[in-house]
Amino acid sequence: MKTYLFPGQGSQYVGMGQLLFDKFPDIIEKSNNILGYSIEELCLKNSKNQLNKTEYTQPALYIVNALSYRDHIKNTGEYADFLVGHSLGEYNALESAGVFSFEDGLRLVQKRSKLMSQVLDGAMAAVIGINYKKILNILKENNLNTIDIANYNTLNQIIIAGPKNDINNAQIFFEKNNAIYIPLNVSGPFHSRYMKPIYKKFNNFLLDFVFHSPNIPVISNFEALPYSIEKITNNLSNHLINPVKWFDSIYYLLNKSKNEMEFMEIGPGTVLTKFIKSIKNEYKKDCVIKDDILEQSQEKKIEKWNNKYPIGTKVKVKGYKDILITKTKSMLLFENKAVIYIEGYNGYFLLDDVQPIQ
Template sequence: MITYVFPGQGSQKQGMGSELFDEFKELTAQADEILGYSIKRLCIENPYSNLNKTQFTQPALYVVNALSYLKKIQETDIKPDFVAGHSLGEYNALFAAEAFDFETGLKLVRKRGELMSMVSNGGMAAVMGLNEEQVSEVLIDHHLHAIDIANVNAPYQIVISGQKEDIDKAASIFEAKTDVTMFLPLNVSGAFHSRYMNHAKQEFEQFLDTFHFAPLSIPVISNVYARPYSSEVIKPTLADQINHSVKWTESIRFLMEKGQMEFEEIGPGNVLTGLIRRIQTDAEPMTR
């Protein structure tokens, strides 16, 4: 069995998709029309360093991931058994599963990026060396109640999210712990996947209501539940994803339990490939 996984924010890099835009001219033109700027220029030239600004990063990654998937299907004619995506990448998993077409997915992602980019004064940091429970204990013991766990990327790579000053305060506390191998602030302006995204989630919910989704043709693993999506609850699940943590470790463990599972990353970079390798080394398959 094979699972295709799609990366999210943090995997963007200048030059991504350069070999795809001319091959998929129609979809590239469609993207330009929806976005109001050239997606090819954004990805290849990165004017004004826009590629690292959330409102531009999310549509750019969605487009490159989607075209990478279409190219893969063209070449192999093989549909995966499962699909999953990390945060923004989940939209590509849903696109692959035919929940919506390319255009609809891009409209959703554009709005999501805009709403998330409006949340300022936030910060996120990756804590390496502690597991989720240990990170929670540190937050409780040091009264860092305003910080949430945003991503469980691997058993010993946990991302925390909160107001910038709280994340700055947490740095010295975590760095003082002997088991912490690294405390790495992330290059984001908002506290994604936390309570600070509640307003963005509410606005996105209203926007989602104007769309219709089709039944899924491939099982999609949800970040929020680490279980397959149910076609009836695509809208609330996508809304919840904005202010809930990304259960990446549990999602991969769920898929490992299915038996002989191969994972292939579709899109720029190999961030997820590295995380999956770590999960396979440090965690057991999920028991039913």
């Protein structure tokens, strides 16, 4: 089995697409007409120093990823069994699966990038060497409650997001716990609660588009599960304000193939390929066999919940006094946990700790 991976923001570089633009002149012409500027000039010369600005980075990567995919299919004729993209790359996965046209995808990415670039005074940082549970403990113990987890890239490479000063001030607490802390060169706190001001605008924009069922399964960053047509608008909107579950997505694919999945990165750079290598090292094939009974019981629990309780169900959660509301269906995460997400909270809750209000 084979999965194609599409990279997101951070994989861009001056010169990307150089061997592709002349091969697809029709797509370049369409892109320039939609964007109102030359994609070749941006990617190859970057004379205005715009390539690393979110508003320009995302359309550029979307186009180069799309050209890379077309070139690969033209040269090999080999289609994947699954598609997955990291953040912005998810739009390439959906376009490659026939969910929307190249042109509509570019319009969506253009709007998304413009809105995201409007959220200012935020920052992100990579925390390397400790897992997400330790990160959550550090945030809680030091009252860093303005910071969210934005990307679960690998088990020990997590991205956090929040106000710029708080991200800067958090560094000392993580380094005290032997973590490597790397502030990222981004313009905003992506995939966090701080994207909520643009959530409705983008959701309303999505409503003007017609989407189709994927002809190749696409794994969602939001749920780490395959897309279905009824989830497209919801997932793409929630994609803005929720973390990228990359580790969970790859773990799902490894479980699906009993650790026999072949991965290929389509687009500039090798960031995702390095993530895959790390995740495969973390993944233990025998845990699938050992936990098979547990996984089956959790899946039955999830199926029972989802059949009975829709998104928006009022619930009581262990340790919380207030009545809360579910914002997703229940799902299975990489440690064979049945979990659910709650309105107003960024992390997941164990389904065993959630009780519906009858």
